[in-house]
Amino acid sequence: MAGREDGNRLRETQTGTGPEWAEELLEHLRPTGRDVRRVVAWLSGALGATVALQDAAGNLVAGNPIPLDEDLVADITAGRIASAAWENGERHLRLVRVDHPSHACVLAVSRQAPFDRRASGVVTHTAQVIELLLTARESTAAGHRLRRATADLRLAILQLLMVEDTIAARRVAAGLWPGLLDADTACVYVVESAPAVRDRIAEECLDTTREDALVVRCPAMDGHVIVVSPRETTDEALRSLVGRHPGLFLGGSVRQSLAQTATAYGQAVSALAVAHFRADKTAVYAERTHPERLMDPVALRAWTSRVLRPLDALPHHTRAELLATTRLGLEFTAVNAAKVLGVSRNTVRARMERVETLLGTDFADLTVRAVVHLALNTRIGLPDTLPADDTADPGLRLADLLSGPAVRTWGRDLLGRLDADARNPRRTLRTWIAVGGNAERAAQALGVHAQTVREHVRSAEPVLERQLLAAGTDLYEVVLAHLTVGDLDLPVLPSPA
Template identity: 85%
Template sequence: MAGREGGNRQQEAPGEAGAAWAEELLEHLRPAARDVRRVVSWLSGAVRGSVALQDAAGNLVAGTRIPLDEGLVTDITSGRIASAAWEGHERHLRLVRVEHPSHACVLAVSRRVPFDRRASDIVTQTAPVIELLLTARESTAAGLRLQRATSDLRLAILQLLMVEDTVAARRVAAGLWPGLLDADTACVYVVESDSAVRDRIAEECLDSIREDALVVRCPAMDGHVIVVSPRDTTGDALRSLVGRHTDTFLGGSVRQSLARTATAYGQAVSALAVAHFRPDKTAVYAERTHPERLMDPETLRAWTARVLHPLDALPHHTRAELLATTRLGLEFTAVNAAKVLGVSRNTVRARMERVEALLGTDFADLTVRAVVHLALNTQIGLPDTPCARTTGPRGPRLSDLLSGPARTWAQNLLGRLDADARNPRRTLRTWIAAGGNAERAAQALGVHAQTVREHVRSAEPVLERQLLAAGTDLYEVVLAHLLVGDLDLPVLQRSG
């Protein structure tokens, strides 16, 4: 025993010795100690020998490899015999069949001295413990595989919604979550937490919402969980969840059609930024006046059809794929758009470059991005086959949209910056013209690049829009500059 001199070591009574090793063996069944390799290692020490656990194919599952007779192993794994013993010069061997959910294994124990009653009992009693642990491990592995498959399926459904393929999304969802996407509209929520606890937050979302929503671990942002739900009660359940956790925030969209899931996702991310400054750590996207709502709807729809007319000759699925990818690529970085869509960033860039070529324009220009973004958002409400009268050379041009109430809106919005003596309005205009590049804008203005960034950043709370990240907020401010004539109109091949 530890702490005693070797010469004074007392012999344990047989009953005490048996109770000791049995208790040690049972300890390995505790949830925190369930490990087949640890049990095999313990067995090796308990019997003072070498131990190997191998399957019928000879693969070592745990322990150290021991030379075994293949015929004997086959007899045991096939069930012909349950155990075997072998004795030779300075080698004594015991083999025991160990059941496994998918195949049998052999537990082999080798000692230099013969097996006494105690060693034999330990081997005999250890075999069923290993069986239990192997079964538990197999069940756990199967559960994890099912969990991963379900998680991948949820992501696939979200990706289909992001590219507006609602028919396929409903078909996939119907098998596991009947009725989930039967509604025509839904809200999108984004729950933000530390990436280390994201999986636990996702599980709590699933427990709180049950089968009433699509819960997806965001493939682009490690700390985000995306929730798409047609149910009105989902928001309350998520707010309650956020209230129970520190450093957890919630952003939600307004209700959108399923085809506009990507738009709703952008709204939820925008609201999430606001949630960081709210006492309850939650925010819903503030529905505000958007410039396209102040434009003549018929003229806007006709102009949109004319802008996107070069894509009409493409096969339907190709056209839809290009439009959906470009819409996401304009809202987010190519890397994040690729993760959301489940494709490579090179694929996203290639698709956007193809759209650039078809439209005869360059997405490096922020005014182009804003105008195409306007067309793509309007396109969602257009029929698949545009009316012929909207695509001719005499159709409406961009200049036809930039008047009336929309121009008044733009003047009021940008006018908020006029009170600042630093003239951030000039800085913002120059920064947009430079494609959002602070260094190039600084050279044009004769100031430091950091000054440009500070002016742009200071304009964000005044305009109530995020400007340093691409997306709807920035494009609305760009459109405002176009509406008041502070920036030149971009030239698209078809829109004029």
């Protein structure tokens, strides 16, 4: 008797053979243990059996393959019978139906010992646990697919706004977020975080704005979340979010029309660079004086019309596509512009090369890029109610636009901020611009190290309150300032310019 008691005690400590098997099975429902393959492996060890979980097509989901009668499996997965059991003298086989959200599976258990009440109970309860895990996994996967589809849709809306197709953007948004883009104007914000936490921050942005804003994971910058919102309350909500997380920074644009979302995005990125120097880690783009606002608007529009006239012969959709791509391509790298637009970088480069050919320009020259950028922004930045282009002097040139007293004063004041620095970063900056923003070539021209050039340019950014090392509006305004004061030669453009 004592021997038998010792033997029973030994058997009860083995996995799944004593009263604790139910507790062991329930452990697999904990968040850290939800794995169908682990449950099947546990069942195999608990009953000393070979276990297979397969779908109706015979595909093995978990466990080890077991030869099964196809007709019997079909009856079980079709729901005609719930379970089956038989023996062939050496092996005992038990099959149980496992429901699945999309299709039924069969749990097959084969072992040498017969299935007593306890073994049958273990199989039945294990099938129920597997059913719960499969349902949870399917729900989780469906949730991931839904969130991914929603995120892709938000990105598509942003890409439409970036190319000024506000009608299509509103149409797409109306289905899921009615009223989101009903306003004519909006602000764009960029929240910067570590890439590893970007997804969580994006979800918090959605919660914080109560989905009253278009929240997009930036396709170009891994740590950025872009928020487009017509609501006045978004600014305060995002500032609060940044205040709760030490690793976040926020840049915001001024209010712009939806058609100028690309411009607003550039402003937000520029403000984000300033936010890194602020105690509260936030900054809104300063509504500073831009050079184009100091020029005669009628003359500026007439000059712009003549510069872009070579594109007028193109079909409307082709012209709009080229202009929108070039605007973004001048603001960002070709790779990042491609990600924002949802096209390949080769497509961006091909479109920009076509514009170069049509305009007779070379975008490798920073002065050319700045002047074309001025023309492209003028095309959408000035009201359509201005007088027709032919009211202006047809002989007006770029030199005339840049020689006005107001714009020249602006250029002198802006660049004059650098004169107090004994290192003469103004000379470095002028040389760096003249060689296309290439630090190595500028260093050769100045007889210094390339790192010195980079440090001078970087140190000029907070003084000028403009981002220089990344292409965009800030850099092009500094280039125009050099042109207005005569520190750089005017670019060679076709005769209309």
